[in-house]
Amino acid sequence: MSAPTDQDGLRARKKQRTRAALIDAGLDLFAGSGYESTTVDEIAAAADVSPRTFFRYFASKEDLALAKGAEFDVLVVDALAGRPAAEPPLAALRGAVLEMLHAAADGDGVHRYLLTQHLITKNPALLAGNLRRSAEVEEQLTAEIARRQDLDPAADLRPRVLVGVVFAGLRIGLEAMCADPRRDAERMLELVREAVDLATAGIPERFSGGPGSW
Known part of the structure; x- marks a missing residue:
């Protein structure tokens, strides 16, 4: 098995930041617009990612919440x-x-x-x-x-x-x-x-x- 590289660490940190950004965006939107009214598309847009990217991290709004x-x-x-x-x-x-x-x-x-x-x-x-x-x-x-x-x-x-x-x-x-x-x-x-x-x-x-x- 190959040892982790700096590039691997960079990718892991980027994934961590994207996940945190999605959680922050979702919680802020839930607080401002209500959980039921907030869509996955809105959360993704607020985090500056695509809906497809959202579903790489979370299965649903409930999963994020x-x-x-x-x-x-x-x-x-x-x-x-x-x-x-x-x-x-x-x-x-x-x-x-x-x-x-x-x-x-x-x-x-x-x-x-x-x-x-x-x-x-x-x-x-x-x-x-x-x-x-x-x-x-x-x-x-x-x-x-x-x-x-x-x-x-x-x-x-x-x-x-x-x-x-x-x-x-x-x-x-x-x-x-x-x-x-x-x-x-x-x-x-x-x-x-x-x-x-x-x-x-x-x-x-x-x-x-x-x-x-x-």
Whole structure:
């Protein structure tokens, strides 16, 4: 296999910029004209690309609208996989979620998140798609927690329950952020940290005993 060249890196960066431009154009148009009223042709024109190019990056408007959430999913799964092997499950998952939020909040990430969240809550199709996406990432995180603890997630509910409780706290913290007058990353992290800690207050750092108890 040939080694990557500077030209390969240039192409990859160009693709990244085109994808980001399409997401930015789409979110701006959704905010200004409404999700239903915005067409793929309009998004492509705003990003200065052809509709054909749009479909190289996204299967549909819905795919674009949920793209930021999908990026966050990759971040949190990668963050959990990169946590120290000896770290207890709750600390590892909590740390992965906060690490993902730190990365997601770079630049205007908070503004983009709030805009995306507003679109999702106002549009039933996007809400359904977002729920499917959340279920998929929770499955991946459950499998990773089970792997780290050498457990069978089909026989032991603790990894699934832990992920579900942490993600409930994450959702509540982000919903609180949407209603908060402050719009900075530190406030988002503060609210999510508080909600996750409240949600997991009864869960010990380490699993102990059999599958039926913490």
